[in-house]
Amino acid sequence: MEVTGSLKRRSPWLARSVSSLAGAAMFVAPLLALVAIWAVVVPLFDINPRVFPSVGSVGTAAMDSIRDGTLPAHVGASLLRVGLGTLIGIVTAVPLGIAMGVSPTVAAFLTPLFRFFSVLAGIAWIPIATLWFGYGFGAIVFVIFNAVFFVVAYNTLLGVKTIPHTLRNAASSLGAGRWALLTEVLLPGALPNIVTGIRTGLGFAWRGLIAAEMIATNVGLGYMLFVARDFYRTEVIVFGMIVIGVLWLLIDRLLLVPLERATIERWGMVRRA
Amino acid sequence: MKTLSLKNLAKTYFDPYAGSHVNAVHDVSLNVEQGEFVSVVGPSGCGKTTILNMIAGFIPYTGGEILLDGKPVREPGPERGVVFQSFALFPWKTVLDNVGFGPKMRGVPKAERDRIAREYLALAGLSHAAHRYPNELSGGMQQRVGVVRALANNPDVLLMDEPFASVDAQTRMTLQEELTRIWQERKPTVLFITHDVSEAVFLANRVVVLSKGRILDQVEVDLPRPRVWDDLVKDDKFKQLSARVLQMVRAA
Ligand SMILES: Nc1ncnc2c1ncn2[C@@H]1O[C@H](COP(=O)(O)OP(=O)(O)O)[C@@H](O)[C@H]1O
Ligand SMILES: [Mg+2]
Numbered sequence: 242m243e244v245t246g247s248l249k250r251r252s253p254w255l256a257r258s259v260s261s262l263a264g265a266a267m268f269v270a271p272l273l274a275l276v277a278i279w280a281v282v283v284p285l286f287d288i289n290p291r292v293f294p295s296v297g298s299v300g301t302a303a304m305d306s307i308r309d310g311t312l313p314a315h316v317g318a319s320l321l322r323v324g325l326g327t328l329i330g331i332v333t334a335v336p337l338g339i340a341m342g343v344s345p346t347v348a349a350f351l352t353p354l355f356r357f358f359s360v361l362a363g364i365a366w367i368p369i370a371t372l373w374f375g376y377g378f379g380a381i382v383f384v385i386f387n388a389v390f391f392v393v394a395y396n397t398l399l400g401v402k403t404i405p406h407t408l409r410n411a412a413s414s415l416g417a418g419r420w421a422l423l424t425e426v427l428l429p430g431a432l433p434n435i436v437t438g439i440r441t442g443l444g445f446a447w448r449g450l451i452a453a454e455m456i457a458t459n460v461g462l463g464y465m466l467f468v469a470r471d472f473y474r475t476e477v478i479v480f481g482m483i484v485i486g487v488l489w490l491l492i493d494r495l496l497l498v499p500l501e502r503a504t505i506e507r508w509g510m511v512r513r514a
Numbered sequence: 515m516k517t518l519s520l521k522n523l524a525k526t527y528f529d530p531y532a533g534s535h536v537n538a539v540h541d542v543s544l545n546v547e548q549g550e551f552v553s554v555v556g557p558s559g560c561g562k563t564t565i566l567n568m569i570a571g572f573i574p575y576t577g578g579e580i581l582l583d584g585k586p587v588r589e590p591g592p593e594r595g596v597v598f599q600s601f602a603l604f605p606w607k608t609v610l611d612n613v614g615f616g617p618k619m620r621g622v623p624k625a626e627r628d629r630i631a632r633e634y635l636a637l638a639g640l641s642h643a644a645h646r647y648p649n650e651l652s653g654g655m656q657q658r659v660g661v662v663r664a665l666a667n668n669p670d671v672l673l674m675d676e677p678f679a680s681v682d683a684q685t686r687m688t689l690q691e692e693l694t695r696i697w698q699e700r701k702p703t704v705l706f707i708t709h710d711v712s713e714a715v716f717l718a719n720r721v722v723v724l725s726k727g728r729i730l731d732q733v734e735v736d737l738p739r740p741r742v743w744d745d746l747v748k749d750d751k752f753k754q755l756s757a758r759v760l761q762m763v764r765a766a
Binding site: 405407408410411412413414415416417418421425426429430432504507508509 | 570571572591594603604615647648650663664667
């Protein structure tokens with residue numbers, strides 16, 4: 242604490258990298274411990290590879306899937322679906338959320354509906370999505386879209402409602418028209434909640450993606466797990482699970498958390514979830 | 515001359531919870547001439563904020579009229595600048611961009627509005643804070659930004675609703691002195707609302723005493739400028755005027 246304190250004063254950048262390095266170490270240590278236990282336990286009890294793979298076989302499966310190009314194909318397909326579904330979700334949800342937020346009557350009417358669909362978002366839509374879009378890309382993107390849309394719209398609505406009215410008054414008495422009010426006040430004012438919504442929605446979407454891919458397609462991380470099961474390839478299943486977890490952590494830490502830092506923390510706004 | 519004039523202004527609120535009407539403002543008539551500094555003083559609940567919000571165009575009035583330069587006002591507009599008690603700075607904009615907001619809304623190009631904003635920040639002694647965000651400033655500094663943000667838009671009239679009520683007493687005196695200095699330099703038309711009698715007298719050319727939604731009386735303040743607290747606390751005329759206004763407010 243002492244060290245970070247004095248570092249902070251002299252070199253904030255250095256202090257931040259030291260503390261984030263320490264944070265990363267704290268984060269990785271328990272995972273490494275888990276791998277170590279795994280490496281000891283599997284040979285010790287001579288566990289059947291059909292039940293649980295050894296560390297080495299998972300490593301081999303990883304190398305193989307990278308070398309033969311199956312992993313990049315699965316990851317690419319999954320990321321494309323998540324990216325597209327999320328993008329469509331955000332682009333449609335934010336304007337709707339703002340429109341709802343500026344009109345108290347519309348907001349009051351739609352809020353319970355959006356709460357309901359936020360809870361339902363994602364996996365529960367898979368069966369009906371396959372009926373509407375058939376098995377494949379469309380159904381999966383729809384599930385992702387759905388997971389993101391309701392949560393982001395609801396959070397945007399919440400964000401707009403919590404903007405102090407004096408800020409709107411200040412803007413309009415400085416000459417802001419309707420459009421400027423939207424871009425200069427409502428959108429940035431709601432941004433902390435929008436980011437929270439995106440983070441939550443993407444969490445739903447990621448889980449929804451894996452589930453949907455097990456059912457509705459022939460490529461993607463979920464599919465990779467599901468097919469490996471048919472051949473008792475536990476090492477492929479475990480490797481896939483690791484990839485899914487690591488990808489999510491990367492998306493969250495490298496995309497969403499920095500976005501939050503750049504906006505909410507910089508502006509000193511508390512997140513109102 | 516751009517005169518702000520209130521003619522038989524009235525406001526009746528409807529309270530939906532009580533299901534009854536509240537007459538917050540009755541028949542207020544008042545002229546503020548260009549370049550004048552008028553304080554409106556009165557006890558809490560006498561309708562000060564209601565009057566200011568009607569002039570600003572934030573709420574509709576239910577009787578009489580408000581004219582600026584002969585034209586009726588109904589909506590908010592850049593010719594009426596507002597300084598808020600809660601500062602109302604945009605947390606997501608730097609100090610420079612907050613002050614440059616009005617010019618931006620008028621379509622002034624970035625380089626020019628930055629120049630304008632810097633000029634006004636210098637006026638308030640805030641040049642060093644241009645690239646900070648509001649949450650990084652003290653309350654006193656935030657309200658300095660609030661004042662120059664309104665001024666930078668060159669309004670015909672500046673409306674201020676208890677702008678210094680939420681800063682500490684020392685800072686408040688400094689801000690009051692700065693405001694009189696800025697007023698002398700720029701001569702904006704100001705309608706300043708407060709419940710603090712000595713603040714009203716210290717700042718204004720004329721003090722309007724409000725009571726239960728009506729104007730009770732008006733007092734001319736012909737104290738010399740520049741005004742500083744160190745001098746005025748010892749000044750007999752200031753003491754007399756303050757005592758007179760205080761008496762009216764307490765009788766109100
Ligand atoms: N939105 C409102 N609805 C109903 N009554 C209100 C509303 N705003 C203010 N009032 C009432 O109007 C009167 C004047 O209020 P206000 O203008 O805020 O006074 P001041 O600013 O002098 O303290 C008070 O009695 C207050 O309760
Ligand atoms: Mg008030």
